[in-house]
Amino acid sequence: MAVVRLILPLILRASATHIGGTATQAWLRSKLVATGRLSADDFNRCFAVARLTPGTNLLAFHVALGYGAGRWRGALTLLTVSTVVPAVIAVALGVVYARFATAAGVERFMAGAQAAAVAILFWTAARLLAATTAERPLRGAVLAAGAALVVWSGAVTPVIVLLASAALGAAWLRADT
Amino acid sequence: MSAWVLYLLLLKATVLSFSGLTSIPLVHEDLVVRRGVLTDEQLNTALAIGQTTPGPIGMWMVLVGFFVAGLPGAAAGTLALATPAILAVPLLGIVRRGRTDVVAGAARGIVIGASVLTLATALGLGATAVTTAPLALVGVAALGLVAATRVAPLWIVLLAGGAGLLLT
Numbered sequence: 001m002a003v004v005r006l007i008l009p010l011i012l013r014a015s016a017t018h019i020g021g022t023a024t025q026a027w028l029r030s031k032l033v034a035t036g037r038l039s040a041d042d043f044n045r046c047f048a049v050a051r052l053t054p055g056t057n058l059l060a061f062h063v064a065l066g067y068g069a070g071r072w073r074g075a076l077t078l079l080t081v082s083t084v085v086p087a088v089i090a091v092a093l094g095v096v097y098a099r100f101a102t103a104a105g106v107e108r109f110m111a112g113a114q115a116a117a118v119a120i121l122f123w124t125a126a127r128l129l130a131a132t133t134a135e136r137p138l139r140g141a142v143l144a145a146g147a148a149l150v151v152w153s154g155a156v157t158p159v160i161v162l163l164a165s166a167a168l169g170a171a172w173l174r175a176d177t
Numbered sequence: 178m179s180a181w182v183l184y185l186l187l188l189k190a191t192v193l194s195f196s197g198l199t200s201i202p203l204v205h206e207d208l209v210v211r212r213g214v215l216t217d218e219q220l221n222t223a224l225a226i227g228q229t230t231p232g233p234i235g236m237w238m239v240l241v242g243f244f245v246a247g248l249p250g251a252a253a254g255t256l257a258l259a260t261p262a263i264l265a266v267p268l269l270g271i272v273r274r275g276r277t278d279v280v281a282g283a284a285r286g287i288v289i290g291a292s293v294l295t296l297a298t299a300l301g302l303g304a305t306a307v308t309t310a311p312l313a314l315v316g317v318a319a320l321g322l323v324a325a326t327r328v329a330p331l332w333i334v335l336l337a338g339g340a341g342l343l344l345t
Binding site for chain 1 (some may be wrong): 189190191192193194195198199200201202203206218220222223224225226228229230231232233234235236237239240244248250251254255258259260261262264265266267269272278279280281282283284285286287288289290291292293294295296297298299300302303304306307312313314315316317319324327331333334335336337338339340342343344345
C-alpha cells in the first residue's frame with residue numbers, strides 16, 4: 001500500500017480539478033512516469049486496459065493503477081476516491097441548479113450551456129468515430145454505415161446495435177483480420 | 178422509480194459503453210422514451226453540468242440519478258458509474274497474458290456502434306436544446322471552439338452560458 005499512498009494524493013487532486021479522462025491521464029502521466037513513480041510500460045498497460053474495460057475509461061484506469069500498486073485494496077481505494085469526490089461536486093452543482101432553476105438568469109445561462117453541451121457531445125462522438133474507424137478504415141466505415149442505417153431506421157433498440165457491433169468487431173476488427 | 182431499478186438501468190448503460198458519453202443513447206431510451214421519468218431538458222442539463230464537473234466526463238450520470246430520484250438516485254448513478262471499472266482487474270490479467278485481440282476487436286466494434294448512436298442522440302437533443310437563432314449561434318460557436326482549439330469543455334460551456342445570458 002506504500003505505492004498507493006504515493007499515488008492517492010495525485011488521484012485526489014486530479015479528481016477535484018481535472019475534467020475528462022484524457023486531460024486527467026495526461027496530467028497523471030506527467031506526475032507518475034516523469035517522476036519515476038511508475039514505469040511507462042505499466043502506465044501504458046493500465047491505459048490499454050482502461051480502453052478495453054466497459055464503462056468510464058478514467059475509472060477503469062484508476063482501478064488498474066490501484067490494483068498494480070496495492071492489489072484489491074489499492075484498486076478499491078483509488079476507485080472510491082476518483083468516483084466519490086467528483087460525484088459530491090456534481091450533486092452540489094445539481095442541488096444549486098435545482099434551487100435556482102426557475103430564476104430567469106439561470107434559465108438563460110443553462111440554455112446557452114445546453115446548446116454548447118450538445119455541440120461538444122456531437123463533436124466528441126464524431127471524433128471518437130473517426131479515430132476508431134481509422135484503425136481499420138474500410139471495415140470500420142462499413143460497420144459505421146451499417147450501424148447508422150439501422151439506427152436511423154429505428155428498427156432495433158440501442159442494446160441490439162451495440163451487441164451486433166461487438167460481435168462484428170470481434171470478427172472483423174481484430175488486429176489479425 | 179426505486180434507486181435499485183435506476184441503478185440496474187444505469188449499470189446496463191455503462192456496461193454496454195466504452196466511454197463516458199456513449200451510454201447516453203441507452204439512458205435516453207430507458208429513462209426518457211420508455212419510462213418517462215426524465216425529460217430531454219433534464220438530460221441536457223445533466224450533460225451541461227457534467228461537462229463542468231471535475232473527474233470523468235461520465236459524471237452526468239450522477240446528475241441523471243439525482244434528477245430522477247434525488248440523493249438515493251445520485252448514489253445509484255455513482256455506483257452504476259463505478260461498478261464496471263472493477264472489470265479492469267480481470268482484464269489486466271488477460272492483457273498480461275497477451276490475449277487481447279478478440280476483446281480489442283469487440284471493443285472497437287462497440288465504440289463505432291456507440292458513436293453512431295451518440296451522434297443520433299446528439300441530433301435529437303440538439304432539436305430540444307437549440308430552439309432559437311441565438312442558441313443556434315452559440316451551439317455553432319461551441320462546435321467551432323471544441324473542434325479548432327484546445328479550450329477545455331468547462332470553459333466552452335461556461336462561455337456559452339454567459340452568451341446565453343446576454344443573447345437570449
